[in-house]
Amino acid sequence: MWKIHHAFLFFIFTICWIPPCRGIQLDVSSQDSIKQTARTIAKDMISFYVGDKPGQTPGILLKPYYWWQAGAMWGELIEYWAATGDTHYNDLVSSSLIFQAGADRNFMPQNASNEEGNDDQAFWAFAAMTAAELNFPDPPEPKPQWLALAQAVFNTQARRWDMESCGGGLRWQILFTNPGWNYKNTISNGAFFQLAARLARYTGNQTYTNWADKTWDWLASTPNLTPDYRVNDGSDIKKNCTDANGIQWTYNYGTMIMGAANMYDISTGAAKEKWKSRIQGLLTQAESVFFPTKGPDNDPLSPNVMVEISCEWSKLCNPDQTSFKAYLSRWLAATTQLAPFTKEKILPKLQASAAGAAAQCSGGDTGTKCGRNWNMAVWDGYNGVGEQMSALAVVQANLIGTTRKPVTEKGGGTSRGNPNAGMGKQVELHYGAITTRSKTGAGILTALIMIVTIGGAWWMVDDGYTPKGLKRISTHPPWARY
Numbered sequence: 001m002w003k004i005h006h007a008f009l010f011f012i013f014t015i016c017w018i019p020p021c022r023g024i025q026l027d028v029s030s031q032d033s034i035k036q037t038a039r040t041i042a043k044d045m046i047s048f049y050v051g052d053k054p055g056q057t058p059g060i061l062l063k064p065y066y067w068w069q070a071g072a073m074w075g076e077l078i079e080y081w082a083a084t085g086d087t088h089y090n091d092l093v094s095s096s097l098i099f100q101a102g103a104d105r106n107f108m109p110q111n112a113s114n115e116e117g118n119d120d121q122a123f124w125a126f127a128a129m130t131a132a133e134l135n136f137p138d139p140p141e142p143k144p145q146w147l148a149l150a151q152a153v154f155n156t157q158a159r160r161w162d163m164e165s166c167g168g169g170l171r172w173q174i175l176f177t178n179p180g181w182n183y184k185n186t187i188s189n190g191a192f193f194q195l196a197a198r199l200a201r202y203t204g205n206q207t208y209t210n211w212a213d214k215t216w217d218w219l220a221s222t223p224n225l226t227p228d229y230r231v232n233d234g235s236d237i238k239k240n241c242t243d244a245n246g247i248q249w250t251y252n253y254g255t256m257i258m259g260a261a262n263m264y265d266i267s268t269g270a271a272k273e274k275w276k277s278r279i280q281g282l283l284t285q286a287e288s289v290f291f292p293t294k295g296p297d298n299d300p301l302s303p304n305v306m307v308e309i310s311c312e313w314s315k316l317c318n319p320d321q322t323s324f325k326a327y328l329s330r331w332l333a334a335t336t337q338l339a340p341f342t343k344e345k346i347l348p349k350l351q352a353s354a355a356g357a358a359a360q361c362s363g364g365d366t367g368t369k370c371g372r373n374w375n376m377a378v379w380d381g382y383n384g385v386g387e388q389m390s391a392l393a394v395v396q397a398n399l400i401g402t403t404r405k406p407v408t409e410k411g412g413g414t415s416r417g418n419p420n421a422g423m424g425k426q427v428e429l430h431y432g433a434i435t436t437r438s439k440t441g442a443g444i445l446t447a448l449i450m451i452v453t454i455g456g457a458w459w460m461v462d463d464g465y466t467p468k469g470l471k472r473i474s475t476h477p478p479w480a481r482y
């Protein structure tokens with residue numbers, strides 16, 4: 001055994017001097033090296049996209065990727081442009097966002113209705129918000145405008161605030177017919193919090209500030225956000241949100257940190273101190289959860305390399321989850337601009353994680369496709385849109401020091417807004433928000449499900465609270481989030 005083991009290590013060591021195996025050699029102290037690395041990873045990322053080919057639908061990714069992830073990918077490419085100056089993907093990004101804005105210009109295209117929750121809608125809104133904040137080229141009117149699109153999503157979600165259980169909050173799902181309707185989760189509420197905070201900062205409108213405060217306070221009133229800043233995944237409405245699913249994801253922490261950083265930036269006095277200590281609390285927790293100092297076999301790890309701790313080592317990450325490290329990376333980077341006191345803690349993490357991610361980019365057909373495990377020097381055999389997104393986000397995050405701070409409406413922003421956007425009649429018609437009609441429908445549906453369940457059905461609509469329960473439901477889109 002001993003000999004085989006050593007022969008194997010020697011083999012790896014030897015062949016790993018051949019460039020493809022060693023991954024992309026990233027020098028995080030060199031702007032050129034970071035840009036070149038980002039360019040390579042972006043190219044492999046977009047190779048998964050076929051929406052611009054004849055007969056395909058613009059703006060979306062093919063299965064196994066859900067609608068939301070494409071929105072997140074376009075947002076990342078806006079940041080790519082802002083960080084590197086490479087305009088190569090701009091037209092594609094612009095036309096994709098506009099195509100998927102839908103008839104009501106609020107990112108609720110009818111095709112997505114069977115898989116679109118509040119969180120999914122929010123990731124498209126983030127792309128539009130990022131476009132406004134980074135002065136991404138404005139589409140010619142009368143095409144939809146970036147700020148107005150973000151406001152439209154905010155407006156549709158504020159209207160869904162639900163006082164019927166848990167003292168408030170957003171449900172995960174928009175439609176009662178989608179599994180997850182009875183779950184008030186952190187990403188939906190945390191994304192709404194972040195969107196409100198960014199709109200507050202961009203527009204200066206107090207309504208958004210109030211909603212950001214209210215949404216933070218609601219999350220903190222549930223076990224989803226604990227007094228010591230642990231961020232859990234979500235709560236069951238049937239238990240009136242008295243306990244939480246304790247699984248921890250990078251993007252849940254990321255959205256809270258990003259929202260808090262925007263609030264910090266626009267606050268003064270005691271409020272600023274309050275947001276500062278919230279950011280510090282969240283960062284301390286995120287550091288202890290996602291930057292482990294020991295690996296699964298107790299082997300020592302760099303304390304600065306990000307790990308998606310709830311699925312990476314167990315090799316159970318689904319295609320959604322492989323992209324989560326992208327969001328923590330980009331939101332940590334933006335936080336250093338909005339709340340500069342965080343630089344000392346965050347920047348070493350972005351550097352070490354980027355070097356680890358680049359070393360993973362040595363696989364697949366191109367020899368540069370990225371794997372998942374940023375602590376491994378050799379490609380781990382995975383590749384996909386999520387892996388590319390996570391690697392690209394953390395690499396380009398290292399350009400944050402030379403990227404312009406997000407603009408505001410009065411501070412250089414050019415995007416045109418509309419505080420009443422997205423509220424067209426068709427919203428109800430297409431999508432049935434929370435109306436009396438849909439509640440009656442919910443009753444009928446429940447009755448139908450009872451019949452089907454008694455008849456020995458293999459799935460149940462409401463049993464999605466624990467990961468254990470989820471295993472029974474492997475085919476329906478929203479459940480795959482776990």
Ligand SMILES: *[C@@H]1O[C@H](CO)[C@@H](O)[C@H](O)[C@H]1NC(C)=O
Binds near residue numbers: 111
């Ligand atoms: C909806 O799906 C149809 C059929 O695939 C397609 O032609 C159309 O472009 C899609 N619309 C959007 C907004 O994705």
Ligand SMILES: *[C@@H]1O[C@H](CO)[C@@H](O)[C@H](O)[C@H]1NC(C)=O
Binds near residue numbers: 165166167240
């Ligand atoms: C549910 O929780 C909310 C907020 O904590 C509380 O106001 C309400 O009374 C609770 N409802 C029930 C039925 O326990």
Ligand SMILES: *[C@@H]1O[C@H](CO)[C@@H](O)[C@H](O)[C@H]1NC(C)=O
Binds near residue numbers: 206419
């Ligand atoms: C502020 O935002 C709210 C909510 O969207 C809107 O109703 C109001 O008109 C806005 N105020 C201004 C001055 O734009």
